[in-house]
Amino acid sequence: MSGTYAARSALAQLTLTRFREFLREPEAVFWTFVFPILLATGLGIAFRSRPPDTAKVAVLASAPNAERVRAALAADKAVSVQLLDDTAAATALRIGTVAVVLVPGDSGTASYRYDDARAEARTARAIVDRVLQQASGRKDAVVVRDEYVRERGSRYIDFVLPGLLAMNLMGSSIWGIGYSIVDARRKKLLKRFVATPMRRPHYLLSFLLMRLALMVVEVTVILSFGVLAFGVPMRGSLVVFLTACLLAVLCFGGIGLLIAARAKTVEGASGWMNLVMMPMWVASGVFFSSSNFPARVQPVIQAMPLTAVVNALRGVMLQGQGWSGVAGDMAIIAVWFTVSFTLAVRFFRWR
Numbered sequence: 001m002s003g004t005y006a007a008r009s010a011l012a013q014l015t016l017t018r019f020r021e022f023l024r025e026p027e028a029v030f031w032t033f034v035f036p037i038l039l040a041t042g043l044g045i046a047f048r049s050r051p052p053d054t055a056k057v058a059v060l061a062s063a064p065n066a067e068r069v070r071a072a073l074a075a076d077k078a079v080s081v082q083l084l085d086d087t088a089a090a091t092a093l094r095i096g097t098v099a100v101v102l103v104p105g106d107s108g109t110a111s112y113r114y115d116d117a118r119a120e121a122r123t124a125r126a127i128v129d130r131v132l133q134q135a136s137g138r139k140d141a142v143v144v145r146d147e148y149v150r151e152r153g154s155r156y157i158d159f160v161l162p163g164l165l166a167m168n169l170m171g172s173s174i175w176g177i178g179y180s181i182v183d184a185r186r187k188k189l190l191k192r193f194v195a196t197p198m199r200r201p202h203y204l205l206s207f208l209l210m211r212l213a214l215m216v217v218e219v220t221v222i223l224s225f226g227v228l229a230f231g232v233p234m235r236g237s238l239v240v241f242l243t244a245c246l247l248a249v250l251c252f253g254g255i256g257l258l259i260a261a262r263a264k265t266v267e268g269a270s271g272w273m274n275l276v277m278m279p280m281w282v283a284s285g286v287f288f289s290s291s292n293f294p295a296r297v298q299p300v301i302q303a304m305p306l307t308a309v310v311n312a313l314r315g316v317m318l319q320g321q322g323w324s325g326v327a328g329d330m331a332i333i334a335v336w337f338t339v340s341f342t343l344a345v346r347f348f349r350w351r
Contacts, residue, residue, distance in 0.1 A: 014198075014206030015213075021180060022210065032176075032218060036168045037225050043164075044157040044230045054080040055124035058089045058098040069104045072135035078127050089113075099124035108136065152233045153318045161226045162313035163286035165219065169245060170252045170280070170306055172218065174273055177207045177256035182269040185260075200348050204341070208253045215249045216242075236316035240323060244312040247333040251305050254340030261347040280306035308332040 023029070054077070059070045061083040073081040084092060084101075092098045093113060099121040101113040110132065114121040152158060184190050219242065226232035234241070255276060263269035283297075284290055284306035293301055301307055312329040315321035 011202045011206060011209070014202060015209040018180075018206050018210035022176070022214070032168070032172045032214065033221055036164050036222050040157070040161055040164055040222070040226060041229070043160055053120075054078055055100070055127040056080045056098045057100045057102055057124060057128050058082055058084045058092055060089055060101060060103045061085050063104045064106050065104045069102065069110075069132070073102075073128065073131055075135075076131045079131055100128055102128060102132075152231050153235070155230075157226070157230045158232050158318060159314070160287060161222075161230075161232050162317050163284075163310050165222050165245075166248060166284075166306060166309040166313055167281065167286050168218065168222065169215065169248045169309065170277065172214070173211050173249050173252035174256035174259070174277060177211065177253050178260040178263075178269050178273055179266065180207065181257070181260035182263045182266055185264060186266060201345055204257050204344060204348065207257065208250060208341075211249050211253050212246060215245055219245050232317070234317055235320035237322060240321075240326065241313065241316045244309065244316065244326060244330060244333070247330055247337065248305075248309040251309070251333045251337040251340070254337045254344060255305070257344035258340045258347070261344050262349060277306075280304050283307070285310050303332065305333055305336040308336075 057073065057079060059066050059073070059081060062085060063069075066083060070081050070083055073079045082098075084098075089098070089101045093101050093115075099114060099118065103111045103113065105111065112125050112128070114125050116122060181190075223232075223234070227234065256273075259272045259276065260269055263272065283293060283301045284304050286306070290301050290307055290310075291298075308329040312326040312333070315326050315329070319325070
């Protein structure tokens with residue numbers, strides 16, 4: 001019993017030491033708590049809900065009936081129109097000032113100049129054509145009406161906040177743990193522990209326990225900011241959400257331990273960390289949906305731990321999924337943790 005108590009006391013002291021090391025690094029506190037809030041603020045403002053954009057169109061001034069066509073287009077609020085000569089219109093189209101150049105012709109004809117590879121140009125062409133046809137007397141065969149639906153959960157900030165939280169959990173866990181261990185090895189601090197009764201699992205577990213405690217504060221700060229500042233919804237169970245975050249910290253912490261198990265220099269460890277995290281930053285759906293990638297690489301993307309964490313957090317927050325809805329993603333996260341931590345304990349060396 002005394003041996004078990006001593007082991008627990010040693011683990012508690014090691015974990016407390018990890019907290020002290022973290023709090024003594026202002027940069028670590030900034031990147032863990034402040035930076036994700038600043039990033040969420042910037043993205044939330046940049047991609048906030050705004051009125052629909054107007055179709056920017058230029059009417060060729062030298063064309064027949066140019067002024068009449070311009071007046072017809074100007075009467076619609078969805079169109080921003082201006083008269084330009086041929087040179088100015090070509091320049092405006094080339095630099096993107098306008099999306100479409102309309103060239104009215106004789107006898108009710110017209111032509112559109114635009115880049116069909118640009119989505120906004122295709123949209124502007126459709127809007128301008130609708131306005132022009134209606135101004136010429138066209139009647140729609142089907143009478144339709146618009147019903148606007150604006151709900152929390154469909155905005156970009158709702159989509160990106162779970163991704164930012166997952167990315168922050170990954171970065172703080174891998175970088176925070178990996179850098180600390182490699183820096184201690186570089187300073188010859190780890191070799192001194194060889195002569196002590198400290199066990200390798202206890203030393204490594206102290207980093208994970210510290211990150212788990214910080215996770216509670218980290219998630220609370222970022223999630224509260226999203227809810228209070230932007231009204232981001234939490235439609236699912238908070239218990240399921242926190243469980244997914246807990247597994248994420250264990251998973252990414254295990255990966256950080258594995259990277260630092262043998263690395264001797266900070267530069268070498270940084271290279272491995274970037275090599276591991278960069279593909280997940282790009283492909284795991286933090287800033288845009290991972291479904292944008294080809295179907296043949298989807299099995300690899302969906303097996304990435306960050307993808308599983310992002311899917312789980314979004315599923316709980318935006319879709320209200322419960323245990324069954326995120327069970328597959330949690331299983332992927334748990335497997336990554338089990339494998340990485342087991343290998344880290346096996347390969348870890350004090351020297």
